[in-house]
Amino acid sequence: MDLSPRYNPLDVEEPLLAQWNEAGLFQAEPDPTRTPYTIVIPPPNVTGILHMGHALNNTIQDILIRFKRMQGFNALWVPGTDHAGIATQNVVEKSLAKEGKRRQDLGREAFLNRVWQWREQYGSTIITQLKRLGASCDWRRTRFTMDDGLSQAVTDVFLKLYEAGLLYRGNYIINWCPRCQTALADEEAPRKETQGKLYHFRYPLSETPDRSIVVATTRPETMLGDTAVAVHPNDPRYQSLIGQTVRLPLVGRELRIIADEAVDPEFGTGAVKVTPAHDPVDFQLGKKHSLEFINVMTDDGRMANVPAPYDGLDRFVCRKRVLEDLERQELLEKTTDHLHNVGHCYRCDTVIEPRLSLQWFVRMKPLAEPAIQAVKDGTITFIPSRWTKVYLNWMENIQDWCISRQIWWGHRIPVWYCNACITNEKSKKDPNWKPENIIGIQPTSAERGVAGVIVSKTPPTQCPTCGSVVGLKQDEDVLDTWFSSWLWPFSTLGWPQHTKDLDYFYPTNTLVTAPEIIFFWVARMIMAGYFCLGKPPFTTVYIHGTVRDLSGRKMSKSLGNVIDPLEIIKQFGADALRYTLVTSTAVGTDVFISDEKFVVGRNFSNKLWNAARFILQVAPAAPGTGALPPAEQLSVFDRWILAELNRTIADTTAALERCHFDEAADRVYEFLWHQFCDWHIEFVKPTITTMPAGRQVLRHVLEQSLRLLHPVMPFISEALWQQLRPADATKFLMTAPWPLPGALQDDEAGRQVRWAIQVITAIRSVRAEFRVPAAARVDVTLAGHSAPDAALAEQITRLAGVHTLRVSAKAAAARGSVPILFDGGSGVIHLGDAIDLEQARHAKQRELTEELQPRLQAVEGRLRNEAFTKSAPPDIVQQEQEKRTILTQRIATLESYLNALR
């Protein structure tokens, strides 16, 4: 082992990954004799590169998996990636654009080949990065949402839902990008605050054209598709107009004036033009009031189904034209500036157009019921629990899920349409209907067995209704990416096949994820789990925070505040990255980081490294097992540190069980650095060469604490542990058993050492406060304690730099001395000439009057209060009484000292 005083993680981490991997330690197989513990990874986008959010998310999962693995569970962590429909398609389209091509130029099949090609080449980047972080996934099981098995799961579920009557096809307002000619999910059409104009139009009443109602709009061109005007039912201004009609200018259509609560009487004129095919709110109004839906725009943003002068105009050209024409007719009442949020295509920044289109939906209410129940009855719990409310609130108001997407990269919708049947069916109802029109199947009739709609796992060769073998055409759309991810916890284990893996590892245990995908993903997985398997997909959902910079902003490329985890790993090591991430976040709170913060993790690694270096030097491996020497060979220090180790084991274990990862990491840090290194090693240093039992204890304590540290800092703990490994232990720390508290409990030795630490600290404090030169002679007399054992006394004198240490019943104050007060007693430090008497007197006088006396008064006040002594728990009262005794003693000590100085 390299004995450099500087720990270099790069020398250690990569080789360890290779060792672990070679030994197959990440792998898990069903084993009925052991209890499984399973986590499925939230699959990162296949286009992804590791960012701090991933680093945090996967560090937490790895902590859990490593902890449970050491506890003896058969721990499986299933990795994989998500095909991320639109995101991935965009990446490939961008690379195409560099060649001056669009996806349409290649055609569907060639384009998809290109995407697959891309995935082969770059799709494992993030997996490689996760490995580097130390993620102990079973990498053999890496899945991709477009794998054959998972695609089969998708198709199966689609069929299952169809058969259960939970699928329908209906019209819906979507975000449409006229440039990309595709629908966009809401999150793909971010709203930007935009300075626009609010135009007020006068719509003349049909009956009395000299009277009119004024409506306001930001998108004048949509007025060509208006099919109503709406006002609030209680708005006094419009009571008489409700039910009347207006004549739509430029078009001439008669529009009913309807009343609906959705209208805000405060905004604009309190009257709204209703364009059901081009606005989400209007769409709802249209459905509610059975209005006509007129789509006035083509895929590329030109006007259609409008009077001749406007037909074919670009939407913004048309906007100007409409305004000019209304102005000429004196129907443009006024124009005001208006700041509003407008959706923009996140790829090309084009203003999106809300537009009616035909989409597939899943009826969610029936699916939600068991998923609500499971959370209510505690089958599934959220950590932190406040997310329970958020989840339930959303689930109880759940909307149907639009699952079709007009892109190419994804699972193609397994539906075929029979042209013959549909033509036939439609023309019965509407003689003017032509097949090239939108195929509209109304929600109410779409459940099953609709003529012409064939839902099938494989391409049908014949229409089951009319027997036609031609004109069967597959739906052009693909499914929402989440339609595959919601099956992830069981599709990755082999579902819909009945596999051993599924039997054994499902339901999984813990899901670790971020709050922003509770709705998209977590809730849907729970619903899918119950729908497909009748069982929850997991029992605990751990929601961690968002990684932010120090000013609280999310990390994003556009803000330029991104810290690259791989850069941190290169600079400080994966352990430092993991440690700092985990200790920077309490349960469920956001994580605020800057690159300097990772120095803390690095410094801790280095500290550990050096402590181990020291121990390996002074206490080389002894033959035999890791068993501790018999109790009678242990020094006070050994007994003390072993008891502290036991407490640390208990605390750390409890913290991990509660998913308080920061607490667990802090606890081991505190023990290793501030108890073991700062005190124990210092105490035993001078005698270690002559105390074989002490050497064994040193190795034992470090070895055991490395086990505690391993889930958080797997690399350095493994590297050092292998050097300290007891002869009878497993080869790898990673699979070594989790420590259990030993038999040795806190005892008299522990109290002695804690007392000694206080004495030493108090003496050092005085030395520093009064600037006592290192060479000055310092004698100490302690009171209120029996004589410490020789070893202890020796270390007190050594570590506090004391010449002689005496213990007497009463430590008399005298000139040239300073009293010290500590929890286990008090004493006097004789400093002779090395002390400034005036300064000492002032300091002690202040301590007396500003600190001790007010505290005593407070305590006495409480004890005089009968309400307190009668109603407070007895142990609290007793505590106060003890406090009074101690304070009284201290005050007496200080007073006698001050008197002696006079």
Added chain:
RNA sequence: GGGCGAUUAGCUCAGUCGGUUAGAGCGCAUGCCUCACAUGCAUGAGGUCAGAGGUUCGAGUCCUCUAUCGCCCACCA
């Protein structure tokens, strides 16, 4: 507009069932290159727990209101 959360040291945050003198890391100050570690050691300064009221023997902790900030959802045509 609806919901959730936060406000504790200069900074970033802990603080369990209401009960000793409210903690940590970083930063700062002072002194140390002590033979594991200067990525270190020792000591220290720094807090009206956002504000007001209430419950209680006792409130950082529970309740109400106010202020400020953040997040999610729905969004004004």
